[in-house]
Amino acid sequence: MTISAERPTENAPGSLLPPAQAGRLGWTQRPGWMSQHLGTAIVLAIVGYLLGHWLGHEITGDYAYVQNSGQNSSANFFALLFMVVGWLTGIGALNYPAAKLFGRAPREEATIEGWSKYFRYTLDHKVVGLQYVVGVLLFMFTGGLLAMAIRAELLNPTTHLFGPGTYIEIVSEHGTIMMMMATSIIVGPLGNYFIPLMIGSRKMAFPRIEAFSFWVFVAGYAVIFSALPYGGFPTGWTGYAPLQTQAGPGMISYLFGFAVIGMGMMAAGFNIAVTVINNRAPGMTWSRVPIFVWSILATAALLTLATPTLFAAGLFGILDKTAQTAFYVSEHGGSSYLWENLFWFFGHPEVYIMALPGFGIVAEILPVFTRKPLFAYRVAASGMIGVALLSFFVWQHHLFQSGINPDMRPLFMLTTELISIPTGFIFLVGMGTLYRAKIRFEIPMLFAMALFFNFLIGGVTGVFLSDVPVNVTVHGGFFVLSHFHYTIMGGLLFAFMAGLYYWLPKMTGRMMNKKLGLWHFWTMFIFFNLTFFPMFIIGLLGQPRRVFTYAKNLQGLNDFSSISAFILGASFLLFFANLMYSMYIKPVKAPANPWDSLGLEWQTATPIPVYNFERIPVIMSDPYHYSEIGAPPVADLGTNVKAEPVISSTSGSGPA
Amino acid sequence: MSTENSMKKETHHLRRMATIWIILSVAADLLFMFWIAPHVPPGTMTDTARANQFDFNVLFLMAFPVLIGVWVYMGYAIVNWSAKRAGVPEPIGGPAARGNLKAQVSWIVVTSVVVLFLAGFGTVALINGKGSGGGEGPNPVWMPAGSAKAETAALTSSASWTPGSNQVLVVQVIGQQWRFTYRYPQFGGFESPQLILPNNTEIAFNVTSLDVIHSFWAYQLSVKADANPQQNNVAYAKTDQLGSFMVRCSELCGIWHGAMFNSGKVVSQSNFQNWATTTESANAANTKNLPPFAWTYVPDANGSAGGYYIDGNVTPYSPVETYGAKQPAA
Numbered sequence: 001m002t003i004s005a006e007r008p009t010e011n012a013p014g015s016l017l018p019p020a021q022a023g024r025l026g027w028t029q030r031p032g033w034m035s036q037h038l039g040t041a042i043v044l045a046i047v048g049y050l051l052g053h054w055l056g057h058e059i060t061g062d063y064a065y066v067q068n069s070g071q072n073s074s075a076n077f078f079a080l081l082f083m084v085v086g087w088l089t090g091i092g093a094l095n096y097p098a099a100k101l102f103g104r105a106p107r108e109e110a111t112i113e114g115w116s117k118y119f120r121y122t123l124d125h126k127v128v129g130l131q132y133v134v135g136v137l138l139f140m141f142t143g144g145l146l147a148m149a150i151r152a153e154l155l156n157p158t159t160h161l162f163g164p165g166t167y168i169e170i171v172s173e174h175g176t177i178m179m180m181m182a183t184s185i186i187v188g189p190l191g192n193y194f195i196p197l198m199i200g201s202r203k204m205a206f207p208r209i210e211a212f213s214f215w216v217f218v219a220g221y222a223v224i225f226s227a228l229p230y231g232g233f234p235t236g237w238t239g240y241a242p243l244q245t246q247a248g249p250g251m252i253s254y255l256f257g258f259a260v261i262g263m264g265m266m267a268a269g270f271n272i273a274v275t276v277i278n279n280r281a282p283g284m285t286w287s288r289v290p291i292f293v294w295s296i297l298a299t300a301a302l303l304t305l306a307t308p309t310l311f312a313a314g315l316f317g318i319l320d321k322t323a324q325t326a327f328y329v330s331e332h333g334g335s336s337y338l339w340e341n342l343f344w345f346f347g348h349p350e351v352y353i354m355a356l357p358g359f360g361i362v363a364e365i366l367p368v369f370t371r372k373p374l375f376a377y378r379v380a381a382s383g384m385i386g387v388a389l390l391s392f393f394v395w396q397h398h399l400f401q402s403g404i405n406p407d408m409r410p411l412f413m414l415t416t417e418l419i420s421i422p423t424g425f426i427f428l429v430g431m432g433t434l435y436r437a438k439i440r441f442e443i444p445m446l447f448a449m450a451l452f453f454n455f456l457i458g459g460v461t462g463v464f465l466s467d468v469p470v471n472v473t474v475h476g477g478f479f480v481l482s483h484f485h486y487t488i489m490g491g492l493l494f495a496f497m498a499g500l501y502y503w504l505p506k507m508t509g510r511m512m513n514k515k516l517g518l519w520h521f522w523t524m525f526i527f528f529n530l531t532f533f534p535m536f537i538i539g540l541l542g543q544p545r546r547v548f549t550y551a552k553n554l555q556g557l558n559d560f561s562s563i564s565a566f567i568l569g570a571s572f573l574l575f576f577a578n579l580m581y582s583m584y585i586k587p588v589k590a591p592a593n594p595w596d597s598l599g600l601e602w603q604t605a606t607p608i609p610v611y612n613f614e615r616i617p618v619i620m621s622d623p624y625h626y627s628e629i630g631a632p633p634v635a636d637l638g639t640n641v642k643a644e645p646v647i648s649s650t651s652g653s654g655p656a
Numbered sequence: 657m658s659t660e661n662s663m664k665k666e667t668h669h670l671r672r673m674a675t676i677w678i679i680l681s682v683a684a685d686l687l688f689m690f691w692i693a694p695h696v697p698p699g700t701m702t703d704t705a706r707a708n709q710f711d712f713n714v715l716f717l718m719a720f721p722v723l724i725g726v727w728v729y730m731g732y733a734i735v736n737w738s739a740k741r742a743g744v745p746e747p748i749g750g751p752a753a754r755g756n757l758k759a760q761v762s763w764i765v766v767t768s769v770v771v772l773f774l775a776g777f778g779t780v781a782l783i784n785g786k787g788s789g790g791g792e793g794p795n796p797v798w799m800p801a802g803s804a805k806a807e808t809a810a811l812t813s814s815a816s817w818t819p820g821s822n823q824v825l826v827v828q829v830i831g832q833q834w835r836f837t838y839r840y841p842q843f844g845g846f847e848s849p850q851l852i853l854p855n856n857t858e859i860a861f862n863v864t865s866l867d868v869i870h871s872f873w874a875y876q877l878s879v880k881a882d883a884n885p886q887q888n889n890v891a892y893a894k895t896d897q898l899g900s901f902m903v904r905c906s907e908l909c910g911i912w913h914g915a916m917f918n919s920g921k922v923v924s925q926s927n928f929q930n931w932a933t934t935t936e937s938a939n940a941a942n943t944k945n946l947p948p949f950a951w952t953y954v955p956d957a958n959g960s961a962g963g964y965y966i967d968g969n970v971t972p973y974s975p976v977e978t979y980g981a982k983q984p985a986a
């Protein structure tokens with residue numbers, strides 16, 4: 001079979017035609033304020049909220065009031081539902097489906113030029129990627145401020161900054177917003193931006209679904225904070241029933257918020273999985289796919305398959321609170337265990353949604369900064385797939401002491417410990433790649449190395465937690481809390497920073513300042529560990545999670561942790577300062593390939609054309625042949641070739 | 657460079673790393689064993705706690721070599737294989753750098769062996785530990801001798817417990833927003849806000865809740881069991897030392913979750929007998945108003961923690977009736 005290197009741009013809906021070729025422009029693309037953009041989305045969202053609130057009161061006002069509170073869960077649900085629909089209508093997400101629904105030809109949605117594309121329903125994956133960068137930073141900043149509030153409260157066991165209701169509200173919002181952010185922090189910005197570039201594609205498989213996933217993600221932010229006027233929700237991010245059933249209308253914001261974020265997760269995962277499977281350039285066989293793409297593919301599979309459970313669980317909860325069903329109400333034939341199981345059946349794959357992309361970034365950039373090929377590529381890729389599969393069989397380790405069927409516990413102890421085998425592959429890959437390398441300690445490399453330090457502690461303590469006799473002591477305490485901050489913040493967030501410092505020069509054409517970057521890295525790394533390591537000891541000494549007070553003798557450790565946390569928070573200000581300084585105040589033009597990477601994403605022009613590649617590249621090898629003399633180039637980009645290059649392929653992996 | 661030279665360099669690196677690793681691991685494990693291990697939670701107040709502490713310490717002793725192994729490797733790499741360092745060997749390219757079958761297979765074998773050992777070890781500890789003090793649900797599969805008999809008897813009014821009889825003491829823990837109360841079915845089913853336990857006695861904690869999910873965590877006893885509404889959750893521990901212990905709720909149960917703690921006491925068997933019989937007769941008037949002892953209860957219409965609870969599934973739930981009939985006289 002022969003595959004031509006040159007492929008025509010598909011003239012299908014969603015393809016990225018330059019404006020000159022476009023027919024009637026869609027509303028999302030028209031210039032000026034008489035079109036669809038962030039402003040119209042906000043206006044329609046507010047209108048939707050008010051309309052829904054009124055409607056909810058009209059429909060259910062006579063029976064669904066929370067006693068003596070003047071609040072109504074149904075009204076809150078309808079308000080949020082109409083708000084999200086208004087938001088999506090306002091941004092233009094429904095134009096295309098609506099046109100199709102009424103059998104009319106949809107308008108062209110070519111990418112418009114200029115800065116305003118960042119505030120619109122734009123179909124270019126690079127624009128969506130940058131929108132996601134801003135989006136996740138917004139989530140992170142808000143969640144971080146809430147974390148500062150928690151640590152401030154815990155400075156003293158007897159003097160309180162907040163009332164217990166406010167405190168639990170802050171804890172719950174912090175946990176939920178951070179978990180929502182963590183599902184998308186790498187997949188959203190860097191996945192959407194770089195997957196097509198790394199597999200040699202001109203676009204994502206479903207650009208509209210991609211844009212939808214972002215705008216729904218932002219809507220989730222508004223939904224989760226809509227709980228505040230109702231006094232928040234008291235359940236933490238785990239939302240356990242019957243506390244959930246007992247809570248006020250703010251609980252709806254949590255349940256519906258996860259449903260909304262869940263829609264975005266499913267959409268993003270589905271879109272990315274299809275893209276990686278179908279849109280690879282000719283010659284991009286499965287053994288040449290960059291390891292970051294493997295990690296995102298495994299994550300996409302988890303997003304697509306695990307999230308529906310969360311979505312359904314959230315809707316059951318909404319029905320319990322509005323339509324008086326009893327899914328989670330034991331007294332009326334339901335079961336609080338149903339929520340626990342549904343939640344963690346999603347929740348544990350979720351943990352790996354928050355780990356695998358970090359592994360992917362680190363494995364991707366290690367070869368660049370060690371000037372060596374990636375060690376044990378196949379082990380790395382199969383480890384990621386193995387983790388993804390096994391992650392569906394471990395969820396009951398969150399329920400060891402809950403009174404589940406007791407003989408399930410050895411089984412879930414076994415599966416949980418088994419998953420540490422494929423998870424541990426990242427250390428084999430990392431250590432093998434470092435072996436006799438020439439390590440360049442650039443900022444991305446420092447963050448990548450920090451992941452190994454942090455994730456090792458997070459992983460080993462995870463094995464402790466999986467052991468039922470030890471779990472009796474550490475479950476539900478600060479030990480667990482520290483463990484998952486070590487994996488999610490110490491792993492995922494450090495990897496995200498590595499990825500940003502590594503790829504921002506390509507995304508923006510500007511280099512991040514190295515001096516400020518070093519300050520950022522060292523403060524973040526040191527004070528991350530000084531914040532969270534004492535929490536292991538605090539947990540071992542008996543402090544449960546989510547408490548506003550604690551034993552007097554734990555004040556020293558708590559204060560140490562709090563003060564470190566404030567400096568850790570300040571390190572993020574250093575990051576924002578660096579971002580502002582390097583991008584706007586004193587921008588330094590980035591070289592075309594500042595790290596001398598072989599990755600395909602660095603081979604296109606900067607700024608990257610809307611098409612990504614002038615011609616679809618023909619992939620000739622994986623991007624890891626550093627220090628291999630006589631290795632072929634990664635790809636034939638076809639730009640300087642007169643005759644049409646034709647390669648002979650036996651492993652037929654071209655796009656469908 | 658010749659392959660022979662390269663091989664020599666390789667064994668040289670690996671040998672140096674292994675030496676540092678072994679020295680540091682042995683030192684860390686010895687320090688831990690003699691200095692920290694005796695103080696590792698949950699201590700030795702019950703036989704469950706003692707067994708769980710042993711389990712914890714085994715994990716620590718295995719964890720240090722793993723942590724130190726990776727740290728030594730990373731530290732060695734940073735020091736010796738930095739690009740700035742003069743005279744570093746050229747990086748090895750080609751197939752050797754892309755994988756090493758021996759290294760990969762031994763990595764997978766070693767991690768698998770460790771992991772399978774840990775799973776087996778944990779399972780044995782769990783079974784020998786009679787559930788290790790964790791909540792086993794309403795139908796425990798691993799239980800101390802005599803506990804089934806004691807728990808069956810607890811539901812009849814004739815159940816009793818006497819010092820020196822080696823009987824299992826049944827204690828019901830009732831979680832409610834935001835406190836724990838305790839019922840002693842072998843002493844007429846009185847309810848107390850105090851948790852007093854006899855020493856050298858097998859205790860069967862029967863944990864339930866009147867409202868939301870709580871978790872009964874008796875830290876020094878090494879007992880943790882979620883309190884679920886409408887469900888009994890059983891956990892065992894055999895007391896071994898006199899003294900007081902801490903009880904905290906370890907599952908978020910609403911705004912005052914952080915304040916949901918108290919302490920309990922292990923006393924001698926005869927002191928316990930005295931306390932229990934005294935409290936039984938002192939509380940007799942109140943106990944009459946309580947529902948008959950049952951594994952679970954349906955909360956009454958007064959709402960969470962607001963009043964008494966109606967009997968366990970004996971009479972149909974009727975808020976008006978309950979409110980009228982069982983409301984205690986002011």
Ligand SMILES: [Cu+2]
Pocket residue numbers: 831834869870871905906907908909913916
């Ligand atoms: Cu509680």
